[in-house]
Every structure is written in structure tokens, then in C-alpha cells.
Amino acid sequence: MPASSNRISRAFAAALAVLAAGAAAHAASPAAIASGKKIAFSRKKGNCIACHSLPGAAMPGNVGPRLGPWIKSVFRTKQDLVQYLYDPQAKVPHVVMPKFGKNDVLTETELRQVADYLWSLKR
Amino acid sequence: MKRTLFFAASFFALSAAASLIAGAAPSTPAKWWKLGERSGSPAKTRARITRYYQRMFPRLTLQDYALGSGALSKDMRRQDEELGAFSPAGFVLDKGAKLWRRPFPDGKSYASCYPDGGKGAAAHYPFYSDRQQGVVTIPVSLNACREKHGLKPLPYGKPEIVALETYLTSLSNGAPIAVEARSQGAVRAFRAGQEFFFRDEGQLGLACASCHFGAVGHYLRAQLLSPALGMTATFPKYRMKWGKVGTIDQRFRGCQKKIRAKPEPFESVNYRNLQFFLAYLGDGITIKVPGNGP
Numbered sequence: 001m002p003a004s005s006n007r008i009s010r011a012f013a014a015a016l017a018v019l020a021a022g023a024a025a026h027a028a029s030p031a032a033i034a035s036g037k038k039i040a041f042s043r044k045k046g047n048c049i050a051c052h053s054l055p056g057a058a059m060p061g062n063v064g065p066r067l068g069p070w071i072k073s074v075f076r077t078k079q080d081l082v083q084y085l086y087d088p089q090a091k092v093p094h095v096v097m098p099k100f101g102k103n104d105v106l107t108e109t110e111l112r113q114v115a116d117y118l119w120s121l122k123r
Numbered sequence: 124m125k126r127t128l129f130f131a132a133s134f135f136a137l138s139a140a141a142s143l144i145a146g147a148a149p150s151t152p153a154k155w156w157k158l159g160e161r162s163g164s165p166a167k168t169r170a171r172i173t174r175y176y177q178r179m180f181p182r183l184t185l186q187d188y189a190l191g192s193g194a195l196s197k198d199m200r201r202q203d204e205e206l207g208a209f210s211p212a213g214f215v216l217d218k219g220a221k222l223w224r225r226p227f228p229d230g231k232s233y234a235s236c237y238p239d240g241g242k243g244a245a246a247h248y249p250f251y252s253d254r255q256q257g258v259v260t261i262p263v264s265l266n267a268c269r270e271k272h273g274l275k276p277l278p279y280g281k282p283e284i285v286a287l288e289t290y291l292t293s294l295s296n297g298a299p300i301a302v303e304a305r306s307q308g309a310v311r312a313f314r315a316g317q318e319f320f321f322r323d324e325g326q327l328g329l330a331c332a333s334c335h336f337g338a339v340g341h342y343l344r345a346q347l348l349s350p351a352l353g354m355t356a357t358f359p360k361y362r363m364k365w366g367k368v369g370t371i372d373q374r375f376r377g378c379q380k381k382i383r384a385k386p387e388p389f390e391s392v393n394y395r396n397l398q399f400f401l402a403y404l405g406d407g408i409t410i411k412v413p414g415n416g417p
């Protein structure tokens with residue numbers, strides 16, 4: 001294949017990527033996902049891995065389920081997930097999980113970042 | 124939504140259970156919070172709670188619960204035993220024995236405050252005292268003994284009184300816990316302890332029961348959540364995490380900090396009621412002190 005055509009196809013792919021990003025205007029930024037992961041792994045913040053297994057977690061707990069892509073089919077929208085993290089017992093009475101929002105464990109922004117991270121899980 | 128989540132939750136509870144060690148993996152029966160109901164006699168509550176664990180861990184005998192989380196995992200049990208071999212708890216026991224024998228200014232000693240010189244006494248602690256309108260734990264009784272004989276009380280949670288408690292409790296090693304809750308006041312104290320055990324506390328909004336019923340047998344990071352049954356049988360205990368021997372109140376304080384609640388002072392009313400509640404649940408389980416654990 002000539003070099004010029006290669007360049008064209010690369011430009012085309014880049015344009016497509018921009019379009020896709022535009023279509024998913026509310027998709028999470030890599031920075032938000034990274035912040036969410038940091039919160040999920042931090043003892044002082046979300047400490048999700050105290051109870052849940054997550055990719056890359058050393059010695060995670062197993063009080064709750066391993067977190068993965070299934071989250072998207074259970075919660076349908078990311079906002080539903082944020083709501084759940086805010087006050088889990090409002091959805092599942094007596095579930096053993098802190099009210100991360102209602103009890104001010106995490107801020108609204110932090111909750112959204114954690115949701116962005118969880119939404120991004122591929123396995 | 125609610126339903127999907129519930130099914131998802133039970134599915135994962137079951138699959139997590141299947142992957143757990145030693146086949147003792149629990150799938151938590153639904154409605155553990157109902158054990159917080161305060162109807163009927165304390166004996167009935169104890170029977171309900173014992174049945175709950177029996178259903179979850181059918182292979183365990185009552186005595187097995189003295190092993191704490193070691194009852195649920197061979198690895199944990201081996202770890203506790205290995206710790207025991209190198210545990211400095213023996214020094215604390217010796218120190219306690221020395222303090223125990225040291226005569227008071229009036230010539231008497233601690234032994235004079237307990238029936239049979241303290242032998243077997245700890246099996247009946249804590250108890251509810253109608254006269255004092257509250258639960259009397261071993262540290263409280265040690266200080267009462269001191270004051271009766273003209274000495275100042277010792278500060279709770281500090282090495283001296285912990286050593287004394289360790290020694291006095293060890294005089295009941297091999298005896299089954301025999302705590303009673305018959306009087307009206309005793310039943311009230313038991314219920315207060317139960318209420319505290321099931322009360323959501325701290326910023327994380329968790330109760331003792333959330334972990335020790337709701338998630339018993341599961342791991343919190345590397346920590347295996349133990350059953351409430353028999354919890355008091357091995358305290359005072361040497362914990363590697365502490366690097367020393369500590370009382371069950373010290374453990375309560377650690378749990379409260381973990382759920383980001385304000386820890387209570389040693390031998391507070393709540394802690395004494397909690398000790399009473401837990402000891403009563405463990406009736407019949409053999410005392411073995413000082414315990415050893417991670």
C-alpha cells in the first residue's frame with residue numbers, strides 16, 4: 001500500500017474517533033477513571049477492595065461480589081450506579097455496604113469518578 | 124432494579140462461597156438482621172443465633188467456636204497455632220501472677236475477693252449486679268477489690284490491669300463459660316448489649332452484626348470475619364497487630380475505629396453490656412486464655 005493512502009486511512013480513523021467521542025459526550029475521561037480507581041483502592045477513601053475484588057487488587061476481600069462488566073447490565077445507567085453508591089440500602093435493604101454519599105464518605109464528584117471507573121471495567 | 128440486584132447479590136454470594144477455603148464457605152442465609160429481634164428470653168435469642176451459625180457451618184461443634192476465625196479456616200487455625208508457639212503472652216501471664224500475689228497494705232490479696240481464690244471465677248464473668256445496677260466485668264471487679272482494700276483503682280486497658288485480668292481468667296482455663304441472665308436487670312443488660320451489637324455506627328454505618336452475622340466467614344481484605352459465638356473465650360489475647368496482649372474492649376475499640384465511629388472508653392456501659400451479651404451467647408464454650416491471633 002502506498003504511503004499516502006496509509007496516511008489518509010490514519011486521518012480517517014482519527015476523524016472517526018473524534019466523531020465517536022462527540023457522540024458519547026458524557027463518556028468518562030481517562031483522568032476521571034484513574035481518579036475513580038485511586039479512590040476505590042484507597043483505605044482512607046472508597047476502600048472498595050476491602051470487600052470487593054477488582055482487577056489489580058492485592059488481597060481483596062470477598063464480602064461483596066467481584067466487580068466487573070456485569071455492573072452495566074445490573075445498573076443500566078451510570079446515574080443509577082451513583083445513586084446506589086450514595087445509599088445502597090435505599091435499593092437493597094440491609095445490604096452490608098456503607099452509604100458512601102449519604103454518610104459523606106465520598107463527595108458527589110468522587111462518587112461519579114468511582115462510577116466512571118467501575119463503568120470502564122472490561123473484565 | 125431492586126430484584127435484579129438482589130438476585131445478583133445472592134448469585135455472587137453463592138459463587139464467592141463456592142470458591143472459599145476448607146469447604147466451610149458460607150452463603151449467608153437471608154435475614155440475619157432478624158437475629159436482632161429482642162423478643163422472648165435471652166436463652167431463646169441465643170438458640171436462634173446458635174441455629175443461624177449451625178446452618179451456615181454445619182460441621183462445627185460448639186467448642187470449635189472458641190477458635191474464632193480459626194474455626195472457619197485451616198490456614199487461619201495453623202497461623203494462630205504458630206503464633207501461639209512464639210507468643211509473648213506467657214510473660215504477661217507471669218506478670219499477672221506476680222501482681223496477683225502481691226499483698227495489699229492490709230495484708231490481704233486479690234484472691235480474697237473471689238470465691239475459691241479466683242479458681243473458676245472468670246467463667247461466671249461478666250455478671251449483672253442488682254446492687255450496682257450494671258454489668259460487672261473482670262477489670263471492674265479487680266478495681267473494686269483494690270478499693271475495698273485501700274488501693275487506688277488501676278487505669279483500664281493498661282498493662283497492669285490487663286496482666287491481672289489475663290491471670291485471673293487463666294484460672295478458669297478449661298472451664299465452660301457459665302454466664303446467666305435471669306434477673307430483670309440482667310435481661311435488660313443483655314438486651315442493651317444485643318441492641319448495641321445490631322446498631323449501625325460510625326461514618327461507614329455498619330453494626331457489629333453486619334460483619335459477624337451478615338458477612339461472617341468472608342474476608343475483609345486479608346481478615347477473616349469471625350462468628351460472634353465464643354468471642355469472649357480467648358480474651359485477653361495476644362494479637363500480632365497489637366504486638367501485645369489486649370482485652371476484648373480493646374478489640375471493640377479497634378472495630379469501632381474501623382467503621383469510623385468514636386471508640387468508647389474501656390469498660391464503658393455499652394462495652395460492658397456488649398461483653399455480657401457475647402459471653403452469654405458463648406455459654407458452654409471452654410475458656411482458653413491468653414488467646415493468640417493475627
